[in-house]
Amino acid sequence: MEKKSKNALCWSPRILAMLFALFISLFALDAFSGGHSLFKMMLAFLIHLIPTWIIIFTIIISWKREWVAAMVFIILGVAYIIMAWGKFPFYVYLLISGPLFIIGGLYWLSWINKGQLRPDDKGNPWKNHHNRDDLAGEHKFGDAGQATIAILFFLVWFFDTFVYEYTTKLNEIIPNAVRAPIGIIILIVAGYLAISTLRIVFKEVREVPEVIRKGAYNYCRHPMYLSEILLYIGLLFISMSLAAFIVLLLGIGFLYFICRYEERLLLDHFGDEYRQYMREVPMWIPRLRQIIKK
Numbered sequence: 001m002e003k004k005s006k007n008a009l010c011w012s013p014r015i016l017a018m019l020f021a022l023f024i025s026l027f028a029l030d031a032f033s034g035g036h037s038l039f040k041m042m043l044a045f046l047i048h049l050i051p052t053w054i055i056i057f058t059i060i061i062s063w064k065r066e067w068v069a070a071m072v073f074i075i076l077g078v079a080y081i082i083m084a085w086g087k088f089p090f091y092v093y094l095l096i097s098g099p100l101f102i103i104g105g106l107y108w109l110s111w112i113n114k115g116q117l118r119p120d121d122k123g124n125p126w127k128n129h130h131n132r133d134d135l136a137g138e139h140k141f142g143d144a145g146q147a148t149i150a151i152l153f154f155l156v157w158f159f160d161t162f163v164y165e166y167t168t169k170l171n172e173i174i175p176n177a178v179r180a181p182i183g184i185i186i187l188i189v190a191g192y193l194a195i196s197t198l199r200i201v202f203k204e205v206r207e208v209p210e211v212i213r214k215g216a217y218n219y220c221r222h223p224m225y226l227s228e229i230l231l232y233i234g235l236l237f238i239s240m241s242l243a244a245f246i247v248l249l250l251g252i253g254f255l256y257f258i259c260r261y262e263e264r265l266l267l268d269h270f271g272d273e274y275r276q277y278m279r280e281v282p283m284w285i286p287r288l289r290q291i292i293k294k
Contacts, residue, residue, distance in 0.1 A: 009106070009109060009110055009113060010110055012106050013066070013069065013103050013106035013107040013110055014059060014063075016099065016102065016103050016106065017055060017058070017059050017069070017073070017103050018059065020055065020099050020100070020103060021052045021055040021056055021059075022052075023099075024051055024052055024055075024096075025049060025052045027048065028045050028048035028049045028052070029045070030048070031044035031045040031047075031048050032045065039177075040177070043176070043177065043180050043181070046180070046184050047176075047180055047238060050235070050238070053187065054154060057191075057231070058072045058073070060194070060195070061146075061147075061150075061194075062107070062147075065111075065143055065147075066107045066108070066110045066111035067107070067108070067111045068143070068147040069103075069104070069107040070104045070105070070107035070108040070111060071104075071147065071151060072104075072147075072150075072151055073100045073101070073103045073104035073107065074100070074101060074104035074105075075151055075155070076100050077096075077097040077098075077100030077101045077104065078097070079155060079158070079159075080093070080096050080097050080100070081093055081097050083159065083162075083163055084096075138258075138262055138265075139258050139261045139262065142258050142262075145254050145258070146228065146254075146255075146258075149247065149250065149251040149254060150228075152247055153232055153235075153244055153247045153248065153251060156241065156243050156244045156247050157235055157236070157239065157241050157243075157244035157247075160239075160241040160243045160244060161239040161241055166243065167241055167242035167243045168239060168240060168241050168242075170240035170242070171239060171240055174240065179237050179238060179239075179240065180237070180238055182237045183234045183235065183236070183237030183238035184234070184238070185234075186230050186233055186234035186237060187230075187231065187234035187235070189230055189234075190227045190228075190230035190231040190234055191227075191231075193216055193223055193224075193226065193227035193230065194224060194227035194228075194231075196215055196216065197215065197216055197217070197223045197224045197227065198224065200212060200214050200215050200216075200217065201224070209269070209270070210270075210273070211266075211270050211273050211274050211277045213277070213281075217281070218281070219281065219282075219286035219287075220281060220282055220283065220284050220285065220286050221259070221263070221277070221278065221281050221282065221283050221284075222255075222259050222262075222283055222284060225255045225258070225259060225284070226284045228251070228255065229248075229251070229252060229255065229284070232244075232247075232248045232251065233248070236248065256283075259283060263278065
């Protein structure tokens with residue numbers, strides 16, 4: 001495969017996904033046409049941007065795992081057709097689901113040609129993190145499990161919130177003006193936590209292997225997995241779907257299993273240094289005295 005073709009296949013799904021996120025964001029501008037107060041319009045605008053945040057989150061977590069994005073975009077395309085079937089003219093489905101299928105297909109091609117697209121990953125610490133001595137490794141089904149749970153959660157939450165409304169009665173008890181700001185704040189914290197910890201772990205190479213105690217790792221042992229949980233909790237505050245909450249509980253159980261597995265690898269890798277770290281720092285929920293002390 002020629003260099004230009006490699007670059008095109010590597011970047012086209014990512015660029016198209018970003019453009020599609022920008023396109024669907026335009027529909028959120030309807031929030032400013034209701035004649036409500038500025039606060040309510042801004043709140044509605046941020047809520048209408050949730051599909052955009054989901055796409056952006058998918059682009060981020062699948063940057064080096066193209067198969068995840070391929071699954072998500074294809075499933076989103078199918079989900080939209082099922083949800084909106086019979087409500088719009090045929091060209092609307094082409095306009096929304098068509099790009100999703102194209103992007104998913106390009107991600108799939110990018111994944112199956114990954115070896116040809118990035119043969120020189122050995123010099124990049126982010127891309128070649130599986131072979132680094134300063135990292136202990138991860139569960140072989142960790143990525144697939146997280147992707148499955150994420151897709152299941154988003155589908156259940158979306159359909160229960162916007163289509164069926166079977167288990168969203170709590171939304172009638174707690175007003176949107178209370179739930180939405182809390183949910184949006186949690187989503188912002190989740191995004192910052194995910195980006196900052198990914199950079200600490202994968203972009204910074206430690207010449208002498210050591211237990212990471214930098215940034216959020218001062219307060220909890222697995223801030224990356226905590227960011228995933230916060231993402232789901234943030235969406236649950238925006239719309240309190242009990243069905244999605246059950247999926248969240250399953251996700252927490254899976255992430256706990258992954259954490260314990262990886263901690264065994266870390267104990268084998270770092271020994272007493274990591275054992276001491278486990279005694280001093282909690283798995284997910286930071287201790288208040290640690291935050292005040294820092």
